[in-house]
Amino acid sequence: MVKSFYIHIPFCNNICSYCDFAKVYYNKNLVDKYLTALEKEIEKVYQNEVLDTIYIGGGTPSSLSLNETKRLFKILKKLKKSKRLEYTIEANFDSITSEKLDLYKENGINRISFGLESTSPKHLKFLNRSIDLTKVRNIINYTKSIGINNINVDLIYALENESIKDLSKDLDFILSLDITHISTYSLIIEEHTKLYLDNVKNISEDKDFEMYEFIKDKLKKNGFNHYEISNFSKDGYESRHNLSYWNNLEYYGTGVGASSYIKDKRYTNTKSLTKYLEKSFIKEEEILTLDDKCIYEIILGLRKIKGIDKNEFSKKYNSTIYEKFDIMDLLDKKLLCEDERYLFIPEDKLYLENEILLSFIGGSSSGKE
Amino acid sequence: MKQENIRNFCIIAHIDHGKSTLADRILEKTHALEKREMKDQLLDSMDIERERGITIKLNAVELTYQFQGEKYYLNLIDTPGHVDFSYEVSRSMAASDGALLVVDASQGIEAQSLANLYLALDNNLTIIPVINKIDLPNADIAKVTKELENLGFSKEDIVYTSAKTGEGVDTLLEKIIKVIPAPKGDLNKPLKALIFDSIYDPYKGIITSIRVFDGQIKTKDIITMMHTDASYEVLSLSINTPHEKEVSVLNAGQVGYLYASIKTIDDVFIGDTITLKENPTEKALQGYKKITPTVYSGIYPIDSSKFEDLREALEKLKLNDAALTFDPETSTALGFGFRCGFLGLLHMEIIKERLEREFNIDIIATSPSVIYKVKLTNGKEIEVDSPNKMPDKVKISKTLEPYVKMSIFTPKEYIGPIMELCQNKRGSFLNMDYLDEKCVTLNYELPLSEIVYDFFDKIKSFSKGYASFDYEVTGYKESDLVKMDILLNKEVIDALSLIVHKSFAYNRGKAIVSKLKEIIPRQMFEVPIQASIGSKVIARSNIKAMRKNVLAKCYGGDVTRKKKLLEKQKAGKKRMKMLGSVEVPSEAFLSILSSDEKW
Known part of the structure; x- marks a missing residue:
């Protein structure tokens, strides 16, 4: 039963140097056509399920004008919302206004995720972003004043020439905003981004590690729970929408470049806006076998600090996690731990997640049949 | 075909003196090939040969040339130039009556020019000295002529050529006819033919190259290999022009290919004499000098299930490379493999490459050793x-x-x-x-x-x-020799052990340890690398533990991509070998050879 819904808004007023999501410069004419196509896609895929979480991401959803945002919410009226709905929109401090925030509130938005990424002018320039910190503080205060208290701020670290001191300043600023959720991402230089074309190199593995440990330490000391590799929240403010991904639950994804997981298939929409506007939405389909589903459960579930619920696993896949995977070696090496209910990567080995996942993939050390 | 119109000859030279290019030009002059069919170094049929510019396997080709109203049949038997392959040079010589000694006009006589010349004289071949590359701006013809004179050749006997421009090639062909003796076999005697090469063809099986000395061989003849005493029916005979041409008979003096549906590789022994079962010759030809391996190395399949494939591949390679030896051996680190003997390092590298390219087996070769x-x-x-x-x-x-x-x-x-x-x-x-x-x-x-x-x-x-x-x-x-062990994570990796002179042990140990540190990627835990003699550690270093290793980004729900990324990374690990608890790339085993030691 699908309970989560993602909507992608690809428009941006500004293109960040690291971004490899489906995005285009804001263009009034295109927005209009895009919303029409989006409405069609939603009509086509949505089967009237009652939704627990809705997430409007991008791109920059706040780049839409007031009228365009109104039209978007009108389209989303068709979605059936449960009483405990978590309704998130992403926003950017450049394009957000108090009027837009009011409009969000009127339409039921109860969580906002702001892209801050950095506070230092030098690093913002590197990311091709600009931010006025006073404005940031005012917007956050206004958001809270109209009753939207569940607020996330994104931070990107491991930037060229970034010091622990720089990172510490960023975190101090974010903590001073007194918000409920912080996402921290170590910079990945993706192909087809400006950074890649500029031949920017990653910082050293050791530095990246040091920064990760610093973030974990500092945020925990300030009352945040580390609940997923890159995510921290105050008690009870975990992102329920993102948890639906990590719990390997089904979700709709609509809009250009979005992905969905429905029944036995994972879909990836086209990244081409032209194709999307021509209403050929889906680019790829992956039909999932039981084994594929189990692998996804591992790839996603081990991102959570709590880990994978072994009972849930048995219920979902009709066999225990031990029957599906040979994990004894990983347990012996303390790369995995378990308690009565959960299987998890211990806190001090989290930084090795990728390597640990590799032992579940294909080849000799993976899946028993 | 009259025997007096046949000339069997080979070309000998130092590496890079233009032997294969000269062979190309001879092919062109004798119209064996249309111009459009020419590709450089045509006789070098293996990819590796053309890429490295050296001739590894010999090749025989029959050419025709009109001279003074007579048609002559010239059998050109190509030879390799590298020091590791003097063994194969001697095979070509055993099938020839004469040799062209090719010397680069700018380089002059070199090590292998001399070594091959002496080998040819030992084989009683008539030698034609050829100064090649006379078109080069830095050619020093007078100097090289003098060098040849010092070796006992007279100035009049020397032929001057440019394989590149074709200059002098006609003179050379005439000289071959005039100087190199025709074969002196007796057509009426019982068959006596020398196996001087054999190859494995994936479609036909084993094909042998033969030189008929006496008598004749025909299709459907029942032949006997005198050394192995195996008998077969001749299924077909052919010559290489260099297009394969089937013939029904090969007479005394001729060179050609024999196909007899030979099942067992062991039945073919290069240097063996073929005769007729019903009417055998009395005495076998003298097999040429047998050369034994000087360098040994362990060869292991990365995927241990490929052991039998590796055995088969080595058997097929041995077929025309009698100098290659192999015996099964076991390594704690690498599992089942073979201890292989080679003529030298180049020979070893070529065998390794052929195993990977022609037989598609990923292998690990351990550091080479001599026989102590x-x-x-x-x-x-x-x-x-x-x-x-x-x-x-x-x-x-x-x-x-x-x-x-x-x-x-x-x-x-x-x-x-x-x-x-x-x-x-x-x-x-x-x-x-x-x-x-x-x-x-x-x-x-x-x-x-x-x-x-x-x-x-x-x-x-x-x-x-x-x-x-x-x-x-x-x-x-x-x-004063000692065995040096290399330890990864405190375990001795037998496949990395080596024997060194005691006075060099310390430096070599240090160099190997630092090279391994460079090659082995970070692991999930810190890995100490040590070099030791007995229980004494003489060099050490650490591979740092892997640090940040997270696919951090996971929003938008695009997890299909993440799975693909993981699968790609996993595939990249296929060329790694688990040694104890450490993942080691296959190159590590040979790094021991190329460590940047000063000496």
């Missing part, structure tokens, strides 16, 4: 071709290693660095000869194990590529 002799305290003597066969120190009374007599040809300005190199390779100076006022021959006695290591690269770099060398194993000498 060890005298035990109980009076016995054993041979050790692998570090892991080295007995315990307390049981050894003395160790001996093979020495070579090495001749190095070099322009005199490089004498200094080359002598220093030889000194540092534990060489002892024998003498020095001036070939002319610019070139010298340095003679040294050196341990073979030092040449196996990196001698070739070093001598080339010290002489800007000008020096060349040749060597022959002369015997064994006592030497």
Whole structure:
């Protein structure tokens, strides 16, 4: 039963140097056509399920004008919302206004995720972003004043020439905003981004590690729970929408470049806006076998600090996690731990997640049949 | 075809003196090929040969040439030039009556020109000296002519060619007809033919190259291999023009290919004599000099389930490469594999490449070793071709290693660095000869194990590529040798062990440890690398533990991509071998050879 819904808004007023999501410069004419196509896609895929979480991401959803945002919410009226709905929109401090925030509130938005990424002018320039910190503080205060208290701020670290001191300043600023959720991402230089074309190199593995440990330490000391590799929240403010991904639950994804997981298939929409506007939405389909589903459960579930619920696993896949995977070696090496209910990567080995996942993939050390 | 109109000859030269290009030009002049069919170095049919510009496997081709109203049949038998392959050169010679000694007009006589010349004289071949590359701006024809005269050739006998422009090639062809003797076989005697090569063809099976000395061979004849005593029916005969052309008979004097549906590789012995079962010849031909391997290395499949495939591949390679030997061996680290014997390092590299390219088997080759002799305290003597066969120190009374007599040809300005190199390779100076006022021959006695290591690269770099060398194993000498072990994560990796001279152990240990540190990627835990002799650690380093290793980004729900990324990374690990708990890339095993030691 699908309970989560993602909507992608690809428009941006500004293109960040690291971004490899489906995005285009804001263009009034295109927005209009895009919303029409989006409405069609939603009509086509949505089967009237009652939704627990809705997430409007991008791109920059706040780049839409007031009228365009109104039209978007009108389209989303068709979605059936449960009483405990978590309704998130992403926003950017450049394009957000108090009027837009009011409009969000009127339409039921109860969580906002702001892209801050950095506070230092030098690093913002590197990311091709600009931010006025006073404005940031005012917007956050206004958001809270109209009753939207569940607020996330994104931070990107491991930037060229970034010091622990720089990172510490960023975190101090974010903590001073007194918000409920912080996402921290170590910079990945993706192909087809400006950074890649500029031949920017990653910082050293050791530095990246040091920064990760610093973030974990500092945020925990300030009352945040580390609940997923890159995510921290105050008690009870975990992102329920993102948890639906990590719990390997089904979700709709609509809009250009979005992905969905429905029944036995994972879909990836086209990244081409032209194709999307021509209403050929889906680019790829992956039909999932039981084994594929189990692998996804591992790839996603081990991102959570709590880990994978072994009972849930048995219920979902009709066999225990031990029957599906040979994990004894990983347990012996303390790369995995378990308690009565959960299987998890211990806190001090989290930084090795990728390597640990590799032992579940294909080849000799993976899946028993 | 009259026997007096046949000429069987080979071409001998130092590497890079233009042997294969000259063969191409001869093919073109005799109209064996249309111009459009010509690709460079046509006789070198293997990819590796063309890429490396060297001839590995010999090849025979029959050409026709009109001279003074008569049609002549010229059988050109190609030979390799590298020092590792003098064995194959001797095979070509056994099938020939004459040889073209090709010398580069700018380089002059070099190590292998001489070595091959002496080999040809030993085989009673008629030699035509050829100065090639006369078109080069730096050609010094007078000097090279003088060098040849010093070797006893008369000026009138020398042919001057440019394989590149074709100049002199017609003169050369005429000279071949005039000077090289026609075969003197007796057509009426019982069949006597020499197997001088064989190859494995994936469609036809085993094909052998033969030279008929007496009598004739026809399809449907029942033949016997005199050495192995195996009998077969001749299914087909062919000659290479260089297009394959089937013939019904090969007469005394001719060279061609024989296909007889031979099932067992062991039945074909290169150097063996073929005769007719019903009417055999009395005496077999004298097989040519057999050459034994000097370098040994362990070859293991990365995927241990490919062991049998590897065996089959080695058997097929051995078919036309009798110098290759292999015996099964086991390694704690690498599992089941083969201890293989090679003529030299280049030979080893070529076999490795052929295994990977032609047979598609990913392999690990361990560091090469020579054959050591060890005298035990109980009076016995054993041979050790692998570090892991080295007995315990307390049981050894003395160790001996093979020495070579090495001749190095070099322009005199490089004498200094080359002598220093030889000194540092534990060489002892024998003498020095001036070939002319610019070139010298340095003679040294050196341990073979030092040449196996990196001698070739070093001598080339010290002489800007000008020096060349040749060597022959002369015997064994006592030497202070020790077995050095390499430990990863405190476990001895048997496949990385090596035997070194005690005085070099410390430096080599240090170099290997630092090279391994560079090659082995970070692991999930810190891995100590150590080099030790017995229980004494002589060098150590650490591979740092892997640090941040997270696919951090996971929003938008695009997890399909993440799975693909993980699958791609996993596939990248296929060329890694688990040694104990450490993942080691296959290159690590040979890194021991190329560690950046000063000497």
